[in-house]
Amino acid sequence: MRLMLNLFRAYPLASFLMLVALLLSGLAEGLGLSALLPVLKVALYHNEPGSGPQEPPGELELMVLDLLAWLGIPPTLGPLLLLIVVASTFKALLLLLAQRQVGYTAAQLATDLRLAVLRHMMRSRWAFFLHQPVGKLTNTMASEAQRASDAYVNGATAITFLIQSLVYAGVAVAVSWRAALVSLIAGVLIIGGSHFLVRITRRAGRKQTQLMISLMSRLTDTLQSVKPLKAMAREELADRVLNLETNKLNKALRRQVFSAAALNSAQDLMFTAFIALGVYLALEQFSMDLATVMVLVVALGRAFSFLGKVQKQYQKLMQGESAYWSLLDTIDQARRAEEPLGGGAEPVLRQGIRFEQVDFAYDGHPVFSGLDLDIPVNSITTLIGPSGSGKTTIIDLLIGLLRPGVGEVRIDGMALDQLDLKAWRRKIGYVPQETVLLHDSILHNVTLGDPDIDEARVIQALQDAGAWEFVEGLPEGIHTQVGERGGRLSGGQRQRIAIARALINRPQLLILDEATSALDPASEQAIVATLRELRTRLTILAISHNTALAEAADRVYRLEPRGRVELQA
Numbered sequence: 001m002r003l004m005l006n007l008f009r010a011y012p013l014a015s016f017l018m019l020v021a022l023l024l025s026g027l028a029e030g031l032g033l034s035a036l037l038p039v040l041k042v043a044l045y046h047n048e049p050g051s052g053p054q055e056p057p058g059e060l061e062l063m064v065l066d067l068l069a070w071l072g073i074p075p076t077l078g079p080l081l082l083l084i085v086v087a088s089t090f091k092a093l094l095l096l097l098a099q100r101q102v103g104y105t106a107a108q109l110a111t112d113l114r115l116a117v118l119r120h121m122m123r124s125r126w127a128f129f130l131h132q133p134v135g136k137l138t139n140t141m142a143s144e145a146q147r148a149s150d151a152y153v154n155g156a157t158a159i160t161f162l163i164q165s166l167v168y169a170g171v172a173v174a175v176s177w178r179a180a181l182v183s184l185i186a187g188v189l190i191i192g193g194s195h196f197l198v199r200i201t202r203r204a205g206r207k208q209t210q211l212m213i214s215l216m217s218r219l220t221d222t223l224q225s226v227k228p229l230k231a232m233a234r235e236e237l238a239d240r241v242l243n244l245e246t247n248k249l250n251k252a253l254r255r256q257v258f259s260a261a262a263l264n265s266a267q268d269l270m271f272t273a274f275i276a277l278g279v280y281l282a283l284e285q286f287s288m289d290l291a292t293v294m295v296l297v298v299a300l301g302r303a304f305s306f307l308g309k310v311q312k313q314y315q316k317l318m319q320g321e322s323a324y325w326s327l328l329d330t331i332d333q334a335r336r337a338e339e340p341l342g343g344g345a346e347p348v349l350r351q352g353i354r355f356e357q358v359d360f361a362y363d364g365h366p367v368f369s370g371l372d373l374d375i376p377v378n379s380i381t382t383l384i385g386p387s388g389s390g391k392t393t394i395i396d397l398l399i400g401l402l403r404p405g406v407g408e409v410r411i412d413g414m415a416l417d418q419l420d421l422k423a424w425r426r427k428i429g430y431v432p433q434e435t436v437l438l439h440d441s442i443l444h445n446v447t448l449g450d451p452d453i454d455e456a457r458v459i460q461a462l463q464d465a466g467a468w469e470f471v472e473g474l475p476e477g478i479h480t481q482v483g484e485r486g487g488r489l490s491g492g493q494r495q496r497i498a499i500a501r502a503l504i505n506r507p508q509l510l511i512l513d514e515a516t517s518a519l520d521p522a523s524e525q526a527i528v529a530t531l532r533e534l535r536t537r538l539t540i541l542a543i544s545h546n547t548a549l550a551e552a553a554d555r556v557y558r559l560e561p562r563g564r565v566e567l568q569a
């Protein structure tokens with residue numbers, strides 16, 4: 001129920017409207033039911049209501065008769081039945097209104113949660129983001145957000161049923177408070193007795209949330225490495241890894257389904273047995289009036305039935321609740337890891353970039369100490385060096401994704417910490433080591449969906465990246481779909497699209513992290529020629545294992561293991 005309170009606070013107006021509609025619909029339902037007693041008396045005794053042979057009219061009956069008198073309607077069968085129909089219509093309309101509100105809020109909740117996860121993850125520190133398994137994030141956004149939204153619907157439905165149950169119990173109290181009190185105690189005992197089944201579901205729900213996170217992480221990892229698995233005929237490895245997780249998940253699901261079914265059967269049985277006993281005692285032992293007993297059976301029967309439904313909805317709420325808390329926890333962790341975005345000064349790059357006595361370590365493992373580096377504007381600087389020597393780390397420090405432990409990265413003399421980091425990043429065109437294209441057209445892959453970029457600019461960027469020649473030759477040109485992760489293009493073609501993507505926003509600094517590694521010598525030469533031309537208008541920093549980029553560079557820094565850096569040219 002903590003979840004419902006949380007959500008009521010998050011969506012106060014929607015929740016208030018829902019509750020008002022539910023309460024009014026409950027009142028309308030109660031009114032309809034209250035008219036049942038006089039109707040039965042008229043039908044059973046063919047007489048005026050209130051003049052039955054057995055008992056003087058009760059309070060409830062008098063209340064309905066007073067209402068009819070006030071409305072100027074005669075208390076005969078026709079108007080009484082009409083009153084029931086009108087009250088039911090009101091109830092149905094108000095319930096529909098409340099449920100529509102619940103539906104809107106639930107959909108809004110799922111969207112808000114998904115956006116919050118995405119937004120906070122995007123704003124988090126790079127080191128934090130690197131530790132997040134992709135599968136966990138997809139699971140959070142797809143499955144957990146949906147389960148949390150379903151849990152809200154279950155909670156709201158439980159409240160609807162609870163109100164309806166209270167209305168029926170209220171009518172029963174008005175008819176005979178003694179019978180109602182005994183029934184209430186029995187109801188509480190039945191609900192309390194079967195509550196252990198709800199607890200089983202809650203535990204199974206928590207287990208399901210944990211297992212789904214782990215399963216989805218493994219699944220995405222596996223799907224990303226299908227090619228080597230297939231190439232080496234080792235698909236069954238994936239099967240084995242996933243089998244264990246899915247079996248555990250199956251067990252949790254089985255427990256959930258069984259406890260839900262057990263609750264259903266146990267409740268039905270106990271409620272029916274109790275009502276049968278009640279009818280027997282009322283008619284045989286206490287010689288109660290038949291019409292009164294019939295109304296009591298209807299009112300208490302429905303009150304019990306709704307109370308049972310409250311418990312079942314609560315059980316479902318428990319299933320989904322853990323997904324909501326897990327999702328909030330993910331959001332909270334990302335929020336606490338929010339990346340500081342610098343001091344706010346406008347960055348200017350007219351002279352150059354300088355690393356001054358930079359020390360950097362990953363979790364206590366030093367990569368550099370006292371690193372000095374100069375990257376002058378309008379030139380090509382290339383970093384070379386063995387794998388693991390720290391080339392990518394230098395780039396991450398320059399982008400501001402990582403912070404130096406000691407020393408400064410300066411842009412035109414200004415420390416990166418003092419700059420508006422986002423404004424600095426907007427000046428950068430970045431081509432990563434592993435090119436991942438989106439499952440969309442070449443146009444979309446270059447613009448990344450920015451509607452302000454026109455086709456002419458895309459073609460220019462493709463020309464600058466040396467990609468236009470092959471794109472022009474494709475049947476649908478820039479509208480060609482590249483397939484999943486760009487699978488319909490060759491490695492070199494994908495890299496050139498990625499370079500065009502980096503150039504599209506006319507950056508001042510172009511960073512290429514081994515971006516030409518998949519190119520054949522001719523394509524690489526073409527790119528190098530392009531970079532030489534671009535050098536007149538932008539600053540280029542490249543990591544390369546290939547000689548062509550090193551030869552074209554104005555400066556080459558060779559990185560050695562243990563953080564030594566040598567300027568070669």
Ligand SMILES: Nc1ncnc2c1ncn2[C@@H]1O[C@H](COP(=O)(O)OP(=O)(O)OP(=O)(O)O)[C@@H](O)[C@H]1O
Binds near residue numbers: 130386388391
């Ligand atoms: N996120 C990380 N957490 C911990 N250690 C890391 C992390 N990223 C890199 N390292 C370590 O830091 C060192 C430098 O890594 P970096 O990726 O900068 O090297 P690189 O020169 O770019 O290598 P390559 O040429 O293979 O891409 C390596 O020893 C690496 O193991």
